[in-house]
Amino acid sequence: MAKNNNNQGSSAKTSATRTEKTVLTKSGAEVLIDTVLANKIDSCWGYPGGAILPFYDAMYGSNLKHYLVRHEQAAAHAAEGFAKATGKVGMCIATSGPGATNLVTGITDAKMDSVPILALTGQVATTAIGTDAFQECDIYGITIPITKYNALIRYADEVADITETAIRVAQSGRPGPVLIDFPKDIQVAHTARLKPGKLPIPPRHYEKPPVVGDLARLADAINRARAPLLYVGGGAIHSGAYANLIKLAEKAQIPVVSTLMGLGAFPGTHDLSLGMLGMHGMAYANKAVQECDLLISAGARYDDRVATDKSDFASQALRAHIDVDQAEINKRVKVDFYIAGDLNDVIAELIPKVKQVKERAWVTFCRDLKAANPLRFNKNGSFIKPQQLIYRLWQKTRGEAIISTDVGQHQMWAAQYYAFNGPRQWLTSGGLGTMGFGFPAALGAKIGCPEKDVVVISGDGSFQMNMQELATARMYNIPVKIIVFNNGFLGMVRQWQELFYENRFSSSDMDYNPDFAKLCAAFDIPAKRITADHEVEEALDFLLNTKDVCLIEVAIPREEKVYPMVSSGTGYREMVDFDSSKEAGDEVKIIPNEPAARDGYVTRGKK
Amino acid sequence: MRTVLSVLVRNSAGVLSHVSGLFTRRGYNIDSLSVGETEDATKSIITLVVSEEEEMVRQIEKQLYKLVDVLEIRELTGEDALKRELVLLTVKSSRETRHELLTLINVFKARVVDMSESEIMIEMVANPRRISGFLRAFSEFGIIEMARTGTIALPFPASG
Ligand SMILES: Cc1ncc(C[n+]2csc(CCOP(=O)(O)OP(=O)(O)O)c2C)c(N)n1
Numbered sequence: 163m164a165k166n167n168n169n170q171g172s173s174a175k176t177s178a179t180r181t182e183k184t185v186l187t188k189s190g191a192e193v194l195i196d197t198v199l200a201n202k203i204d205s206c207w208g209y210p211g212g213a214i215l216p217f218y219d220a221m222y223g224s225n226l227k228h229y230l231v232r233h234e235q236a237a238a239h240a241a242e243g244f245a246k247a248t249g250k251v252g253m254c255i256a257t258s259g260p261g262a263t264n265l266v267t268g269i270t271d272a273k274m275d276s277v278p279i280l281a282l283t284g285q286v287a288t289t290a291i292g293t294d295a296f297q298e299c300d301i302y303g304i305t306i307p308i309t310k311y312n313a314l315i316r317y318a319d320e321v322a323d324i325t326e327t328a329i330r331v332a333q334s335g336r337p338g339p340v341l342i343d344f345p346k347d348i349q350v351a352h353t354a355r356l357k358p359g360k361l362p363i364p365p366r367h368y369e370k371p372p373v374v375g376d377l378a379r380l381a382d383a384i385n386r387a388r389a390p391l392l393y394v395g396g397g398a399i400h401s402g403a404y405a406n407l408i409k410l411a412e413k414a415q416i417p418v419v420s421t422l423m424g425l426g427a428f429p430g431t432h433d434l435s436l437g438m439l440g441m442h443g444m445a446y447a448n449k450a451v452q453e454c455d456l457l458i459s460a461g462a463r464y465d466d467r468v469a470t471d472k473s474d475f476a477s478q479a480l481r482a483h484i485d486v487d488q489a490e491i492n493k494r495v496k497v498d499f500y501i502a503g504d505l506n507d508v509i510a511e512l513i514p515k516v517k518q519v520k521e522r523a524w525v526t527f528c529r530d531l532k533a534a535n536p537l538r539f540n541k542n543g544s545f546i547k548p549q550q551l552i553y554r555l556w557q558k559t560r561g562e563a564i565i566s567t568d569v570g571q572h573q574m575w576a577a578q579y580y581a582f583n584g585p586r587q588w589l590t591s592g593g594l595g596t597m598g599f600g601f602p603a604a605l606g607a608k609i610g611c612p613e614k615d616v617v618v619i620s621g622d623g624s625f626q627m628n629m630q631e632l633a634t635a636r637m638y639n640i641p642v643k644i645i646v647f648n649n650g651f652l653g654m655v656r657q658w659q660e661l662f663y664e665n666r667f668s669s670s671d672m673d674y675n676p677d678f679a680k681l682c683a684a685f686d687i688p689a690k691r692i693t694a695d696h697e698v699e700e701a702l703d704f705l706l707n708t709k710d711v712c713l714i715e716v717a718i719p720r721e722e723k724v725y726p727m728v729s730s731g732t733g734y735r736e737m738v739d740f741d742s743s744k745e746a747g748d749e750v751k752i753i754p755n756e757p758a759a760r761d762g763y764v765t766r767g768k769k
Numbered sequence: 770m771r772t773v774l775s776v777l778v779r780n781s782a783g784v785l786s787h788v789s790g791l792f793t794r795r796g797y798n799i800d801s802l803s804v805g806e807t808e809d810a811t812k813s814i815i816t817l818v819v820s821e822e823e824e825m826v827r828q829i830e831k832q833l834y835k836l837v838d839v840l841e842i843r844e845l846t847g848e849d850a851l852k853r854e855l856v857l858l859t860v861k862s863s864r865e866t867r868h869e870l871l872t873l874i875n876v877f878k879a880r881v882v883d884m885s886e887s888e889i890m891i892e893m894v895a896n897p898r899r900i901s902g903f904l905r906a907f908s909e910f911g912i913i914e915m916a917r918t919g920t921i922a923l924p925f926p927a928s929g
Pocket residue numbers: 568569570571572573595596597598620621622623624625647649651652653654655
């Protein structure tokens with residue numbers, strides 16, 4: 163019987179390795195590790211505990227490299243960072259009960275931003291399930307609404323199938339998190355089912371979806387449009403549509419605006435790029451949305467931070483929607499027509515159908531919009547302006563670094579002032595807005611992309627949500643570069659309290675922040691604190707040239723705000739832009755995605 | 770608008786949690802939900818009656834289709850499908866009302882299951898609309914207890 167089952171996988175592979183030929187059964191834990199490795203997942207992040215110990219034992223000495231974090235939430239974010247930066251599946255592991263629940267924020271984050279991660283949790287033995295055993299919790303039930311697929315393994319014979327299913331589902335179509343709950347007794351139980359067989363779920367969940375919808379109509383609409391506009395989102399990054407988006411935009415001369423999640427899907431410095439739209443988008447991007455006559459959403463979902471007023475979002479235009487997830491179409495904003503399918507496939511089919519356009523008055527109009535509505539802030543004495551520092555970081559890293567942020571003002575400044583050359587450079591928690599995401603995600607990204615500069619842009623509030631990971635970074639020497647903007651406040655909360663709650667700063671003051679440089683010293687991590695403008699250059703050089711994990715704490719004025727701003731529920735007509743006359747100092751204007759702006763960049767090292 | 774959705778699912782341990790969770794999480798209005806096995810023991814049918822506008826029903830179908838255990842969704846709202854519900858009812862009865870009750874039971878083609886001095890137990894299988902009419906008619910006699918299944922539905926055989 164055992165022999166029979168052994169033939170389930172590819173027999174060629176089985177006979178290739180002599181040892182496998184002789185092994186007729188393996189433990190559930192070993193089969194899970196084999197299945198994961200066969201899917202090219204070779205690293206994971208996690209934290210051990212009673213119910214997952216047999217698995218950790220099986221992992222010991224295996225080819226699955228494990229990084230020990232200091233809190234399970236960080237394991238989930240690190241897996242996300244790895245997945246976002248590489249496009250592969252990230253993996254995280256926790257024990258049952260508290261270990262599993264500590265993963266929940268990260269899994270939810272991955273669900274909201276469509277990040278393919280595999281979460282593995284230990285569970286009490288099948289014989290103890292339902293008895294409120296020590297560290298028992300129904301993580302299967304808890305994660306139903308926050309996973310694409312989840313399963314509680316009940317028999318060792320199911321391990322290969324369930325693991326294979328989980329990994330395939332995580333990556334296919336619109337990616338997302340999956341969870342496997344693995345009871346302790348099944349981890350050690352032996353099975354002869356060493357390889358996955360026919361998967362137990364319908365193929366639509368792991369095969370590439372077909373292109374359905376009105377492709378000809380979209381091509382026709384593009385060919386007739388006077389003022390077409392592409393609105394790209396995170397889906398453009400997942401589908402790898404970068405090259406084809408450039409081809410399409412250039413051929414038909416279509417300017418491009420991007421959501422927060424879509425940054426890098428189209429080169430930020432391209433002449434046709436209009437940067438980010440939405441609540442804190444560039445004024446010229448939002449104005450272009452109000453002026454276009456055809457809006458093509460490419461892997462973006464008309465969400466409430468973009469279509470802030472859903473009844474007045476590009477309502478003068480014909481609206482089209484391309485999305486791999488059919489359920490996103492007409493979910494929030496009704497569109498005129500749609501195409502469901504993989505974005506890259508759709509764009510590839512579209513390119514030959516659109517007419518080559520040489521010059522468009524609309525493109526000139528958008529260029530003028532850009533020139534007339536730059537990003538602005540005031541320079542005031544020796545205060546460090548976060549906008550300027552990020553802009554300088556962009557110049558010094560030539561727009562090539564991976565930037566990982568937390569949530570708040572610093573996140574929006576990074577989105578505005580760092581123009582990304584390409585996809586998978588921008589790691590941010592968009593859907594859930596999870597403070598504490600940035601640093602652990604950067605660790606995952608650096609392991610996935612060791613050749614790239616990985617820079618964390620964080621705030622004093624957010625950084626403290628996962629700063630224990632300094633130990634992880636040190637332990638494995640993962641050289642990420644950390645910038646903590648310290649405004650002594652939960653800055654974004656303060657901004658809302660100033661604008662909407664008449665300056666009642668209820669619990670947003672971060673009194674008693676640690677001295678971040680001293681904190682780093684405790685972890686043997688080089689760090690600097692800067693407070694004045696003239697120190698920025700040297701501090702950035704320190705950050706970029708240090709071979710180790712390192713940190714700079716940057717003191718910034720607490721009054722600094724993020725502009726432009728469209729309040730939730732209101733339309734782009736009511737956008738509020740920066741008003742220099744209301745603040746001290748002299749106005750600085752920056753159009754961050756202008757190619758010429760890079761002329762002054764400094765090349766560092768030999769490279 | 771009431772829409773009947775017949776959802777064929779894989780019989781997995783969590784399938785009902787996945788389906789019902791979707792409705793609470795997304796705030797869809799649901800009138801009834803009933804589950805039962807099909808001719809294939811590995812599959813069940815969940816029949817859902819939802820009160821939502823057309824647009825929202827389309828959205829519900831698409832969200833359901835994203836669940837891994839969902840195999841097929843059929844809308845069985847119109848004339849082309851047979852819809853049935855079962856209701857069990859005990860009503861107060863007395864010497865004076867018994868005759869009238871029995872006449873009504875006859876009119877509605879319901880069935881007497883049991884009887885005592887003061888109560889009468891009735892069952893009825895019908896389409897949901899007739900069940901509601903039936904309940905209205907009996908309510909004036911004083912309903913002691915009532916249990917009602919959700920709607921189940923199957924399409925009529927295609928003619929020709
Ligand atoms: C886990 C979590 N808790 C609360 C919030 C609400 N929140 C959004 S931004 C913000 C302030 C962030 O402060 P900081 O990290 O210092 O960044 P800044 O806005 O000052 O740049 C808060 C509390 C959140 N997004 N995530």
